[in-house]
Amino acid sequence: MKNNIDLNKPTTLKDVAKLAGVSAMTVSNALNHKGSLSSQTYEKIMKAVKELNYTPNQVAQSLRNSKSNTIGVVMSDASCYVFSEILKGITAAAAQHNYNILLSNTVQDPSVEAKAIDLLLSSRIDGLIIVAPLNFSQKDIEHLKSLNIPFVILMRTSPFTDAEYVVNDNFSGSYQSLRYLYDTGSRDFFFMTIDSSSGYDRIRGYSHFLSEHGLNFQDFPRDAALPQIQDGYNSMKKIIQQGFHQGAVCCGCDLMAIGAMNAILEAGFSIPGDFRLIGYDDLEMSQYLRVPLTTVRQPFYQIGQEGVRVLQNRLMNSDSPMQSVILQPELIIRQST
Template sequence: MKMSDVAKLANVSTATVSRVLSQPEKVSKDTREKVMKVIKELNYQPHIVARQFRTRETKTILVVVPDITDAFFSEVLRGIEHTAVNNGYQVILGDTENDPEREREYANLLLQKQADGMVLLTARIDKEDLKKFSSQFPMVLACEYIDGLDIPTVSIDNISSARKATEHLIELGHTKIAHITGPMNVVLSRDRLKGYQQALLSHDLKIDPAFIQEGDFSFESAYNQMLKLLAFENTPTAVFVFNDEMAIGAIKAVKDSGLNVPEDIAVVGFDNLKMSSVYEPNITTINQPKYEIGQKAMDLLLKLINGETLQKKKFVLMDELIIRESSVSKS
């Protein structure tokens, strides 16, 4: 099967077929769709190695995630994937399993010209290494960030959203509010802790160090830390938890201790995963625009790949507090 066969059936030139495959943004939508339809019907596979040799492009994007088992990233990845495919790119995925060395190894694929650019959904490697990579290749950070780096970044304001979640509990009348954090070597954990602390301070509430317990993103860690909080003589009446999966762990610990949510302990999570709306009780949480974060990150990366100069590098998308049963009783 040759490119000329595709061109003949689509009634376009071979040059147009080539542009659809290599520079789709330069072809009209109607023509692009017509050519892609023929390509799918014929199951045409372009000679990628030859194309790379001619254009020095792979038409491939590398996306690096800290933990592929974390449900949060699925919608972010979908936003990236849809935007990439619509622009003629394919996505390959790298899972670091929260290992900075693995993150560095994936970044090295750019040095080997195995991808045209990279979206990092994690930022754990050394700041100077990241600066080196981003100065040589198109790179965008999404969800996490590193202060002082001139790399395009897409995220929400984790400090203000955590403050909003904690203030919701304060407005309900709670004064003894605990926080189960994520790992403190991750910037998002530190930001959400800051938001929690800011909310308490702005309402003249004491920050009790014992009420701040560190988890590791997992259900199990939050379950154990919640049991520890419940063992204190002075137990909290509410808890803000780093993410929804951990919030489920905290609620399970409350239930297993013979208590009720929210009557005895109110719980607020973060991320608005699908599970948070079906779990009993439904979980109050902060909604992140996950799909839109992926879309925006990919849009920015395409601009960098196409040689555009970005007038703005930092993009903060809107979050929303979703109030459900875990903080407010149905009755």
């Protein structure tokens, strides 16, 4: 007991107020940065919060004993085809298990992402699915575990062993794409990479294939860009301006490949005559471009389904072994190569 506070029960706002010697409203204002508080009062409240290990999300913890049949989903951009397909898989699988979905869209903003996760945690959810997180760290994992909230990460491999995830085999996908280009005659390669864990896995796939053939990835022109059409366009223009007028271009995603295609055709070059072009994702639009795009198809719908399955397993069997699910991609060959 501390100041007549039972530490064996979940800490409440009133407990913090009692320890700090202020009202519950004052504590609430301090935690939400509302009202006008003296620095002395604020520090006293924060000291009590720390001593009692209190977080607002403990409200969700206290309700954990009664299931809500609701899964929280944090998604980078629900309007994007990639994520909308994943969401379809999540929704279908959740319905099979009688779960509702509470969705938070972070519009690809890391600062919004953290707030979105906290918002869902303060709601009454049974588990959390985080799709392609932008700024997720070991600290975030430890925070979720401390709240005893089951979670699974989709579309990003975790450098940590204590997080479950479902991903596409990016290493295999990039390896397959480069092997196809090499086996069909290409020797000059250009790489447009993405700065993410999935992007690094694709670089490993390229590097591994090249090393098997006595080549070094570092010896080939490359440019890191955002997974956007404009960035693909800018990168391709840069390649052409540097004097490269033929070769095979391996793009980190289809959006970058679409931009690269526009830059190539705008400059008067042909596809696949001068440049062979390959993407990654197989967006629906990729087959309808001016030159239908060769790409690596990711099983987005299945990734969403598997995410729910992994989370459901954790909810039903909290002591079961950690799961890391890696699904296989498929090379889709079209006219761009």
